[in-house]
Amino acid sequence: MKDFLKIMLASALGFVIANILLSFVAMLFFFGTMSSFLGSLSTQEKFTLQENSILNLRLTGQVTERTPEEDPFSSMFENEPSTMGLNDIVGAIRKAKNNDNIKGIYFDSRMFSASIATLAEIRQELERFKESGKFIVAYADSYSQAGYYLASVADKIAINPQGMLDIHGLASMPIFYKDALKKLGVDVQIFKVGTYKSAVEPFIQDKMSEANREQVSSYLHDLWGELRDDMAEARGLSSQAIDSLANKVPAMHETDFLLTSRLVDTVLYETEMKNYLRSLLSIEADASIPYASVQDMKSVKTQQLKKTENSIAILYANGNITSGSGATNIQDKFIVDQIEKLRKDDDIKAVVFRVNSGGGSAYASEQIWKAISSLKEEKPVVVSMGDYAASGGYYISCNADKIVAQPTTLTGSIGIFGMVPNFEGTADKLGISTDVVKTNTYSDFGDFSRPLNDGEKQLFQNMIEQGYDLFVTRCAEGRGISKDSLKLYAEGRVWTGNQAKEIGLVDELGGIEKAIEVAAELANLGKSYVVFEYPKMRSKFEQLFDKQREDLAAKTLKQYLGRSYDLFTLVKDMKEQDFVQARIPADLNIR
Numbered sequence: 001m002k003d004f005l006k007i008m009l010a011s012a013l014g015f016v017i018a019n020i021l022l023s024f025v026a027m028l029f030f031f032g033t034m035s036s037f038l039g040s041l042s043t044q045e046k047f048t049l050q051e052n053s054i055l056n057l058r059l060t061g062q063v064t065e066r067t068p069e070e071d072p073f074s075s076m077f078e079n080e081p082s083t084m085g086l087n088d089i090v091g092a093i094r095k096a097k098n099n100d101n102i103k104g105i106y107f108d109s110r111m112f113s114a115s116i117a118t119l120a121e122i123r124q125e126l127e128r129f130k131e132s133g134k135f136i137v138a139y140a141d142s143y144s145q146a147g148y149y150l151a152s153v154a155d156k157i158a159i160n161p162q163g164m165l166d167i168h169g170l171a172s173m174p175i176f177y178k179d180a181l182k183k184l185g186v187d188v189q190i191f192k193v194g195t196y197k198s199a200v201e202p203f204i205q206d207k208m209s210e211a212n213r214e215q216v217s218s219y220l221h222d223l224w225g226e227l228r229d230d231m232a233e234a235r236g237l238s239s240q241a242i243d244s245l246a247n248k249v250p251a252m253h254e255t256d257f258l259l260t261s262r263l264v265d266t267v268l269y270e271t272e273m274k275n276y277l278r279s280l281l282s283i284e285a286d287a288s289i290p291y292a293s294v295q296d297m298k299s300v301k302t303q304q305l306k307k308t309e310n311s312i313a314i315l316y317a318n319g320n321i322t323s324g325s326g327a328t329n330i331q332d333k334f335i336v337d338q339i340e341k342l343r344k345d346d347d348i349k350a351v352v353f354r355v356n357s358g359g360g361s362a363y364a365s366e367q368i369w370k371a372i373s374s375l376k377e378e379k380p381v382v383v384s385m386g387d388y389a390a391s392g393g394y395y396i397s398c399n400a401d402k403i404v405a406q407p408t409t410l411t412g413s414i415g416i417f418g419m420v421p422n423f424e425g426t427a428d429k430l431g432i433s434t435d436v437v438k439t440n441t442y443s444d445f446g447d448f449s450r451p452l453n454d455g456e457k458q459l460f461q462n463m464i465e466q467g468y469d470l471f472v473t474r475c476a477e478g479r480g481i482s483k484d485s486l487k488l489y490a491e492g493r494v495w496t497g498n499q500a501k502e503i504g505l506v507d508e509l510g511g512i513e514k515a516i517e518v519a520a521e522l523a524n525l526g527k528s529y530v531v532f533e534y535p536k537m538r539s540k541f542e543q544l545f546d547k548q549r550e551d552l553a554a555k556t557l558k559q560y561l562g563r564s565y566d567l568f569t570l571v572k573d574m575k576e577q578d579f580v581q582a583r584i585p586a587d588l589n590i591r
Contacts, residue, residue, distance in 0.1 A: 047292075047296045047299050047300075049099065049101050049102070049292055049296070049297075049300050050101065050290040051101050051290075052101070052103055052281050052283065052290060053101050053102050053103065053290040053291065053292050054102070054103060054104055054105065054106045054277060054281070054289060054290065054291055054292070055092060055093070055096040055102055055104070055105045055106070055291075055292050055293075055294075055297065056106050056108055056291040056292065056293050057089075057092070057093070057105050057106065057107045057108065057294065058108040058110060058293065058294070059084060059089070059109075059110065059112040059114070059147075059150075060084065060110055060111070060112050061082040061083050061084060061112060061113070062082065062083045062084075062112070062113045062114070063083070063084050063085075063086060063089065063112060063113065063114035063118055063122075064083050064084070064085055064086065064318070065085065065086055065087070065118075065316060065318045065354070065356045065386055066085045066086065066087050066316050066318065066533075067083070067084065067085025067087060067088045068083055068085070084112075084294065086118055086121055086122070086386075087533065088294055088295075088297075088298060089122055089125075089294055090121065090122065090125045090512075091297070091298070092292075092293075092294040092297035092298070093105070093122075093125045093126060093128075093129050094125065094128075094129075095297050095300055095302060096129065096134075096292075096297065097128065097129045097131075097132045097134070098132075098302075099300065102134070102292065103134060103135070103280070103281060104134045104135035104136060104137065104280060105126070105129065105134070105135070105136045105137075106137055106138075106139070106277060106291075107126075107136060107137070107138040107139070107150060107151055107154060108139060108140070109138060109139065109140035109143055109144070109147035109148075109150070109151055110140070110147070111142075111144060111147075112144075112146065112147070113146070114146055115386075115387035115388075116223055116226075116227065116387070116408040117385075117386055117387040117388075117405075117406040117408045117409045117410075117497075118386070118387055119146055119149055119150060119408075120226070120406045120407070120408050120511070121386075121406065121511045121512065122150055123149065123150055123153055123230065124510075124511055124513075125511075126150065126153045127153055130153070130155075135155050135156075135280055136153065136154040136155055137154055137155060137156045137157075137158070137273075137276070137277070137280070138150075138151035138154040138156070138157045138158065139157075139158045139159070139268070139270070139273045140159060140160070140163060140165075141159075141160040141162075141163045141164075141270075142160075142163055142164040142165070142166075143159065143163070143164070143165040143166060144166055145166050145167055145168060145227075148165055148166065148167060148231070148263075149227055149230065149231060152230070152231045152234040152235055153234050156265050156266070156276075157263070157264045157265050157266075158264065158265065158266045158267065158268045158273055158276070159255055159258060159264045159266075159267055159268075160255075160267070160268070160269065160270070161255055161267045161268075161269065162255070163255060163267075164250075164251045165250045165251060165258050165263055165264065166249075166250065166251040167231075167242070167245055167246045167249075167250050167251075167263075168246055168249055168251070169224055169243075169246045170220050170223055170224045170227075171220070172216050172220055174198075174201070174202060174208065175202060176201070176202045176205060176206045176207065177202050177203055178202070178203060178204055178205055178206050179206060181203065182425075184425075184426055184429075185423065185424070185425025185426035185427070185428060185429045186421055186422070186423060186425065186426055187421070187422040187424070187425060187451065188200075188203040188204060188419055188420075188421055188422070189419070189420040189421070189422055189451065189452055189457075190203070190204055190417065190418075190419055191417060191418040191419075191420075191457070191460045191461050191463075191464045192415065192416070192417035192418070192464060192492070193415055193416060193417075193464055193465055193467075193468035193492075194414070194415025194416075194417075194468070194490065194491045194492025194493075195211045195491045195492065195493075196211050196212065196214075196215050196413075196415070196491050196492040196493035196494070197413070197415040197416075197417055197491070197492025198211075198212035198215070198492070199391075199417060200417050200419060203419065215493050215494055216494075218499070219410060219494055219495065219496045219499070222407075222496040222498055222499060223408050223496060225239075226407050226408050226498070227408075228242045228243060228246075235262055235263065236262070237262060241261075245261055245263065250263060255267045274289060277289055309346075309347050309349075310347075310349055310523075310525050310528055310529040310530070311347050311348050311349065311529060311530050311531070311532055312348070312349065312350045312351070312352060312516060312519050312520060312523070312525070312529050312530070312531045312532075313342050313345075313348045313350075313351045313352070313531075313532055313533075313534050314351075314352045314354055314384075314512070314516070314531060314532070314533045314534065315335075315338060315339065315342060315351055315352070315353050315354065315534045315535075316354045316356075316533065316534070316535070317330045317335055317353065317354065317355050317356070317357060317368075317396065318330065318354075318356045318357065318386070319356075319357060320357065320358070320359075320360040321357055321359055321360030321361050321364050321365050321368070321392040321393070321396070322360050322361055322364055323361055323363060323364045325337075327535060329360075330357055330360070330364075330368070330396075331364070332361070332363075332364035332365075332367040332368055333367075334535075335368055335371070336367055336368060336370075336371040338534055338535055339351075339368075339371040339372065339374075339375050340371065340374075341534075342375065342534065343374060343375045343378055343379070348379065349379060349380075349523040349525060349529070350379055350380040350381070350382065350519035350520065350522060350523040350525070351375060351379060351380070351381050351382070351519070352382050352383075352384050352512065352515045352516055352519050353372065353381055353382070353383045353384070353396075353397070353400060354383075354384045354386060354512060354515075355383055355384070355385055355386065355389040355393050355396060355397050356385075356386030356387055356388060356389065356393075357388060357389060357390075357392060357393035357396075358388045358390050358391060358392075358393060358410075358413075359390060359391030359392030359393050359394075359395070359413065360392045361392065362392065362395075362416050362467050362471070364392075365392040365395040365396050366395070366470070366474075368395075368396040369395055369396055369398070369399060369474055372396065372399055372400065373399055376399065376400065376401060379523065380401050380402075380519055380522035380523050381400045381401050381519075382400055382401060382402045382403075382404060382515045382516075382518050382519040382522065383397040383400040383402070383403045383404065383515070384404050384405075384511070384512045384514075384515035384516075385397065385403065385404065385405035385406065385409045385411055385497065385506070386406075386409065387409065387410070388409070388410050388411070389405065389409060389410075389411045390410055390411050390412055390413035390494055391413040391414070391415065391416075391492075393411070394411055394412060394413065394414060394475070394505070395414075395471060395474060395475070397411075398474055398475040398478035398479060399474065399477070399478035400478070401522055402507045402508065402515075402518050402519075402522065403505070403506045403507050403508070404506070404507065404508045404509070404510050404511075404514050404515040404518060405497035405500060405501070405506045405508075405509065405510075406497050406509065406510070406511060407496065407497045407498045407509050408496060408497060408498075409496065409497035409500075409506075410494055410495070410496060410497075411494070411495055411496075411497060411500050411505060411506065412489065412490075412493055412494055412495040412500060412505055413492055413493065413494045414471055414472060414475055414486070414489070414490035414491075414492065414493075415468060415471070415490060415491060415492025415493075416464060416467045416468050416471060417464065418460060418463070418464050420446070420448075420452060420460065421448055422448060422449075422450065422451045422452075423448050423449060424449055424450050424451060427449055434447075434449045434450075441455070442455070442456065442459070445459075472486055472487060472490055475490070475505075479504060479505065481504060489503045489504075489505065497509055516531060
């Protein structure tokens with residue numbers, strides 16, 4: 001009995017001590033994080049832009065539409081940001097152009113990922129920067145194709161003597177799951193409208209349909225034409241010369257080949273490149289080069305912007321279109337609420353709706369379409385298309401006063417589909433069976449344990465066709481063309497911005513700055529206006545104490561799984577999505 005009591009007391013004491021230790025560790029963790037967080041704030045506040053400085057344009061990780069809210073725990077996992085916002089990159093270049101303390105840009109090309117229209121937006125801003133007469137020089141140990149596309153605008157391109165430069169053209173390599181699903185006993189029942197609506201093909205085929213191959217070939221060649229021609233013009237080469245070089249795969253050649261091909265101007269080690277920068281700044285050989293990063297430029301003060309009676313709002317809509325009220329992706333209730341606030345704000349005279357989406361829920365797209373229609377009745381709405389504004393992304397864009405897209409934006413894809421999985425084969429493999437008692441003919445409609453019967457299939461197809469007709473009607477009315485004319489360019493076909501302008505799906509070619517100019521003109525604002533971004537970003541403090549913030553476990557998973565995290569959450573997403581979808585393929589896989 002005494003031993004039992006000793007064990008009980010020891011266990012209780014151990015439990016108490018363990019809890020105290022865990023609480024102590026948690027407190028250390030919290031205060032350590034807060035210390036790091038406050039330290040990072042302090043560092044940002046202390047940055048002062050020196051005279052005779054250079055903007056060090058170093059792109060890393062994934063370049064997204066907008067810099068994500070700063071996670072207070074991110075410093076625990078990342079030495080460098082895993083994402084950078086196009087808005088901050090463009091803002092840094094623009095500040096550098098107008099600030100006398102910045103003498104030029106050093107494009108320090110590293111490994112990063114960005115879609116083609118995003119690259120075009122950055123490159124256009126670099127071209128505008130050159131109008132100031134300031135220099136741009138580029139250096140890399142290895143230039144990716146994306147990196148070289150940006151670097152080609154530079155006054156001087158240098159590479160490490162042992163470096164590599166990649167130009168290979170574009171390719172699309174979709175992944176097909178048909179046979180894998182068959183092995184799992186899963187049969188995906190497809191309902192769609194649109195010959196070119198290829199988002200369903202990975203689930204029911206093992207290769208591209210001829211229609212899909214046709215459209216992919218069309219837009220890939222147009223995208224490559226834009227990249228190729230821009231690089232050729234910047235380097236004083238012909239388009240044919242760039243094609244010829246791409247066919248030789250420059251990455252497989254030594255730097256002498258790059259020099260003789262005029263892809264680069266010189267070969268330098270990094271120390272020699274730094275000396276060249278010093279010569280441009282007219283400073284001594286051993287002097288420290290005053291750099292400013294994209295992050296540093298965020299704290300560089302410009303003329304204080306105050307909300308006036310002449311304000312233009314940029315409303316960002318980025319990601320999959322879903323039903324919901326959260327700020328992640330494009331959730332209809334949240335984005336509609338944002339649109340309503342802008343509609344009621346008398347100081348906002350025009351709205352630039354920045355859409356970067358391959359689509360999603362047809363139902364949610366209709367809700368956003370309606371909100372944009374109401375907004376348009378009271379003030380001009382101009383859509384600025386990012387990398388994608390296709391399918392549902394085009395649905396929510398079609399009724400704007402004007403649509404502006406990059407030549408390399410992927411848009412259109414006017415069509416919808418529905419997918420109903422049948423797990424009968426999976427149940428058989430597992431030895432599971434089901435039975436049913438019902439009161440009406442279709443009481444068990446949607447039972448995933450069996451295939452749909454003929455009556456159910458017809459009901460589902462009718463719903464898809466009605467949805468498609470509504471989609472075409474919305475687009476035809478929004479663009480001011482007949483439904484019959486629009487159907488010639490619908491059928492789920494994807495178009496580039498260039499192609500979309502030719503057929504009337506887009507009004508102007510350009511980036512977000514062009515869209516702002518068009519909005520100001522429609523609102524008769526002249527040059528007297530200020531621009532604000534929405535939704536507003538939360539501070540680190542707000543996120544730290546936000547009960548809805550992503551938990552630490554999810555953060556850790558996301559950090560180490562990278563892009564595979566999306567696959568990890570696929571089941572959750574499928575459960576939350578509507579049956580009827582208006583989207584392009586989930587991953588066009590262009591590289």
